[in-house]
Amino acid sequence: MKAAVYEGPRTVTVKDVPDAKIEHPCDVLVKITTTNICGSDLHMYEGRSSFETGRTLGHENLGQVVEVGGAVSKVRVGDWVVLSFNIACGFCKQCEQGLTNYCLTMQPKPEMAGPAYGFAEMGPYQGGQAELLRVPYGDFNALRLREDAAERQLDYVMLADIFPTGYHATEMAGVKPGDQTIVYGAGPVGLMAAYSAILKGAGRVWVADHQPDRLRLAEQIGAIAINTADQDPAAVVKEATLGLGADNGYECVGYQAHDPQGQEDAALTMNGLIDTVRFTGGIGVVGVFLPEDPGGAEAQGELEAQRKVPLDFGMLWFKGQRIGTGQAPVKRYNRALRDLISSGKAAPGFLVSHELGLDEAASAYEHFDNRDDGWTKVVLHPDTDAGNGETDGFAHHTTADLRREARAKGVEGRSHMNKQQLEEALGH
Numbered sequence: 053m054k055a056a057v058y059e060g061p062r063t064v065t066v067k068d069v070p071d072a073k074i075e076h077p078c079d080v081l082v083k084i085t086t087t088n089i090c091g092s093d094l095h096m097y098e099g100r101s102s103f104e105t106g107r108t109l110g111h112e113n114l115g116q117v118v119e120v121g122g123a124v125s126k127v128r129v130g131d132w133v134v135l136s137f138n139i140a141c142g143f144c145k146q147c148e149q150g151l152t153n154y155c156l157t158m159q160p161k162p163e164m165a166g167p168a169y170g171f172a173e174m175g176p177y178q179g180g181q182a183e184l185l186r187v188p189y190g191d192f193n194a195l196r197l198r199e200d201a202a203e204r205q206l207d208y209v210m211l212a213d214i215f216p217t218g219y220h221a222t223e224m225a226g227v228k229p230g231d232q233t234i235v236y237g238a239g240p241v242g243l244m245a246a247y248s249a250i251l252k253g254a255g256r257v258w259v260a261d262h263q264p265d266r267l268r269l270a271e272q273i274g275a276i277a278i279n280t281a282d283q284d285p286a287a288v289v290k291e292a293t294l295g296l297g298a299d300n301g302y303e304c305v306g307y308q309a310h311d312p313q314g315q316e317d318a319a320l321t322m323n324g325l326i327d328t329v330r331f332t333g334g335i336g337v338v339g340v341f342l343p344e345d346p347g348g349a350e351a352q353g354e355l356e357a358q359r360k361v362p363l364d365f366g367m368l369w370f371k372g373q374r375i376g377t378g379q380a381p382v383k384r385y386n387r388a389l390r391d392l393i394s395s396g397k398a399a400p401g402f403l404v405s406h407e408l409g410l411d412e413a414a415s416a417y418e419h420f421d422n423r424d425d426g427w428t429k430v431v432l433h434p435d436t437d438a439g440n441g442e443t444d445g446f447a448h449h450t451t452a453d454l455r456r457e458a459r460a461k462g463v464e465g466r467s468h469m470n471k472q473q474l475e476e477a478l479g480h
Contacts (some may be wrong), residue, residue, distance in 0.1 A: 080190025218244025224376025
């Protein structure tokens, strides 16, 4: 089978690798039709993690079941499923408490976090940027989808990671209807955090970033954009809240946070949140902070390389703020979020800018890593026949192209439409 394989810093190749296969009676084998490039994949792509060369990338995966192990009783061949990036057993102490993000069974190194597909230090599992993916404990880890799965893949694939992760940020921060809340980082996870806060009834949602294309998407979903190239988020929010600050906020950037000039500072967004969020407010941290950073000394200094971030803990303590951290327990949220999608109340596929075939993975990683204008979320289709009904349409008519056309023609609801919906609205 073909797969996107990490060959070293900023080098991804699409090559033939051994076919994924059933290895345990509880396994499910999935033909991947839609798989995303995640912002956290870029830490590995840039060589800023311990990810091994020769491994397949990809932890945001959706597809159709083609084979099941002898002990699988719920999932059937032919089912459309989305796969939580957490790989969990369902029966260990952590899983029984709903903490599937820190499963004790599937992670061979107890000192590390729970396992995931194709991710550094999160188990030996291959990623899903490939034609086939082995899913351990398939009855537990595969979320079956509705009848509209094939047509709404761009929405449902977000359930693998970034929609639940953004929602998890709002849960950890304690957002409530009417709250004034701020997101640091307008990447895919930050946009999903903003979107989740809006779905939960937040009164005002600010999104701080210095990438204009991402800030435009934030505005399209009803958030207030703060361009950090010329605005101080804390000053903007305090002015709008009688000096009090936001009720809560979310860190959606991680340890490679940097200013508009490109200078890295792992504490930049965290200290910004401490300043921006009011006394006794809540902060949810879902941006990735890893125990190892091979490039940390060169990019930021020895302190960051030793996993130490110069946090303004004195002000955090003084303000009595609460912080929740860590990767999302996807299964805690994905079923309910799936039902929001199927009912039409949520359409997280709005942030997809590019749909490409798997063979274009190397170029896609390069553009996404460069933060090239318009490359807000990249989706790969290993099997282009199973995408949105066209075998050659992914590169020729991107979602970004269709959205621009819809904007020019005044098509209502364009910011929430997936590619198929845009094509139908535009008569393509």
